[in-house]
Amino acid sequence: MHDVTILNGIVVTGIRTEVLDLAIDAGSISEVGPAGTLGGARQEIDATDLYVLPGAVDAHFHCRAPSHPERGTFASETKAAAAGGVTTVLEMPVSDPPCSTPAVLRSRRDLGERECHVDFGLFAGAAVNPSVAHEMVAAGAIGFKLFTHRPPPDRVAEFSGLWAESEDGIYSALETVALTGLPCTVHAENQSLIERFESLQTQDPRSSRPPVIEAAAISLLGVVSRYTGARVHIAHMSSGAAVEALVAASPTARLTGETCPHYMIFNEEQIEEFGSMVKVAPPLRTAEDNKALWDAVATGAIEVIASDHAPFTPADKAVPYGSAPRGIPGVETMVPVVLDAVNRGVLTLERAVNALSENPARIFGLYPKKGALREGSDADVALWNPTAENTLTLKSFQSRSGGSAIAYDGMVLKGRLRRTLLRGITVFN
Ligand SMILES: [Zn+2]
Known part of the structure; x- marks a missing residue:
C-alpha cells in the first residue's frame, strides 16, 4: 500500500x-x-x-524577509509560489540586513524553515572575503549573488556585500566564489555605461538603459569566468543583445543564462501603458527582443526561466518612472505563461520543463532530488x-x-x- x-x-x-x-x-x-x-x-x-510535471524550481526569487513584510513574507510569497506550481524557490540575498554574513544567512534560514510553504534555498552575497564565503557555504548557501552595478542610493543598506562595479572588484568576487565550487548568479549591467546613458538625461525610459549595458557586462563576465574558473549564471536576460553576448562567450566560459516571463511577453508597449508599475531592471525591451528570448529558450541557448519575483506594493510603485523601485511580482504567473506558450507551439513541453525545473535544479546542485519525476526524486x-x-x-x-501585477490583469x-x-x-x- x-x-x-x-x-x-x-x-x-x-x-x-x-x-x-x-x-x-x-x-x-x-x-x-x-x-x-x-x-x-x-x-x-x-x-x-x-x-503531471515536476514542480518548478524558481532560481530567482525575492521576498526580502524579514524586511518589508508589507510587500511580502516567506509565508505569503511561498504560498503564491505553491499557487503557481513552484515547489522550490531560491531566495536572493537582498534584505536589510543583506544576506552577506553567516549570521544573517543562519537567521534567514531559520525564518524560512518556520514560514515557507515550499522548499527554499538561500543565496549569499559574493562580494565578501573567502573565509566568510566558506562559512556561508557551511551554513547552507545554495549559491552566490553579485550585482555588477551600484545599488540605488536609497537602498545601499540592503546591498552591502552583494555588489562590485570595477573589473578588479568583479574578478575578486568571482575568484572567491570559484574557491567554493558553487555557482554565482550575476545581475549583469555595466556601471560606467549606466552612468553614460543616465548622464544624457533622456526622458524616455526605453533609451536610458539600453541593451549594450547588459551585453557589455556579460562579455566581461565571460572572460572573468574563464580565468577565475567561477560558474557564472547570468540573471534575468532581457534582450537579443544579451543572448548574443552569452552565446559568444559560451565556448570558453562557464556561463549559463536565465530569462523571465516579463521579458518574454512584455515590452515598451507595456511601459507606455503601465509606466512605473512595469519598471524592472534591466528594463522591458522590444517585441524583437521578446522573440529573441523565446527562440533562445527553444534552442537551449538560455537554459533557465526564472520569475525574478520582486514584490513592491502598489503604493511603492505609484511614483514617477525615474524614482520607482525596480521589480514586479511573477512567481505565480511564471509557469502559466510558459505553458500557454507550449499550447501555442512556441516551445515543446519538454523544453519548458527543462527550463523551469530540470536545468535550474542541475545548475544549483539539486538534481535529481528536485527537477525530475524519477524514482528517488x-x-x-x-x-x-x-x-x-x-x-x-x-x-x-x-x-x-x-496589486502591482496590473500588466497581467x-x-x-x-x-x-x-x-x-x-x-x-x-x-x-
Ligand atoms: Zn532579482
Whole structure:
C-alpha cells in the first residue's frame, strides 16, 4: 500500500513523456510505471488528461524577509509560489540586513524553515572575503549573488556585500566564489555605461538603459569566468543583445543564462501603458527582443526561466518612472505563461520543463532530488489541466504585492493548475 498514487496522467519525467502512474512513499517518488500497474494507495489522485510535471524550481526569487513584510513574507510569497506550481524557490540575498554574513544567512534560514510553504534555498552575497564565503557555504548557501552595478542610493543598506562595479572588484568576487565550487548568479549591467546613458538625461525610459549595458557586462563576465574558473549564471536576460553576448562567450566560459516571463511577453508597449508599475531592471525591451528570448529558450541557448519575483506594493510603485523601485511580482504567473506558450507551439513541453525545473535544479546542485519525476526524486509535483482557460485577475494573486501585477490583469492563458504537491503533501488544490 503506497502513501499516494497519481494515476493516468501525462507525465514528463525528464527522460520521457507518456501516460504513466506515479507512486509516492515517505515524500519521494517510489515507483513510475505504466497506468494500472502500481497497486493501491491510501490517497489516489486521478490525473487523467492532466500534465503531471515536476514542480518548478524558481532560481530567482525575492521576498526580502524579514524586511518589508508589507510587500511580502516567506509565508505569503511561498504560498503564491505553491499557487503557481513552484515547489522550490531560491531566495536572493537582498534584505536589510543583506544576506552577506553567516549570521544573517543562519537567521534567514531559520525564518524560512518556520514560514515557507515550499522548499527554499538561500543565496549569499559574493562580494565578501573567502573565509566568510566558506562559512556561508557551511551554513547552507545554495549559491552566490553579485550585482555588477551600484545599488540605488536609497537602498545601499540592503546591498552591502552583494555588489562590485570595477573589473578588479568583479574578478575578486568571482575568484572567491570559484574557491567554493558553487555557482554565482550575476545581475549583469555595466556601471560606467549606466552612468553614460543616465548622464544624457533622456526622458524616455526605453533609451536610458539600453541593451549594450547588459551585453557589455556579460562579455566581461565571460572572460572573468574563464580565468577565475567561477560558474557564472547570468540573471534575468532581457534582450537579443544579451543572448548574443552569452552565446559568444559560451565556448570558453562557464556561463549559463536565465530569462523571465516579463521579458518574454512584455515590452515598451507595456511601459507606455503601465509606466512605473512595469519598471524592472534591466528594463522591458522590444517585441524583437521578446522573440529573441523565446527562440533562445527553444534552442537551449538560455537554459533557465526564472520569475525574478520582486514584490513592491502598489503604493511603492505609484511614483514617477525615474524614482520607482525596480521589480514586479511573477512567481505565480511564471509557469502559466510558459505553458500557454507550449499550447501555442512556441516551445515543446519538454523544453519548458527543462527550463523551469530540470536545468535550474542541475545548475544549483539539486538534481535529481528536485527537477525530475524519477524514482528517488522528491515528490514535488504540479498537476495542470493543459486545455482549461485561466483568466488572471488582480484578486486571484496570492502575493501580498499582487496589486502591482496590473500588466497581467485580464490576461487569458490556456492551462490551469489543479494541484501542487510538496514531498507528497498537497500544498495547493
Ligand atoms: Zn532579482
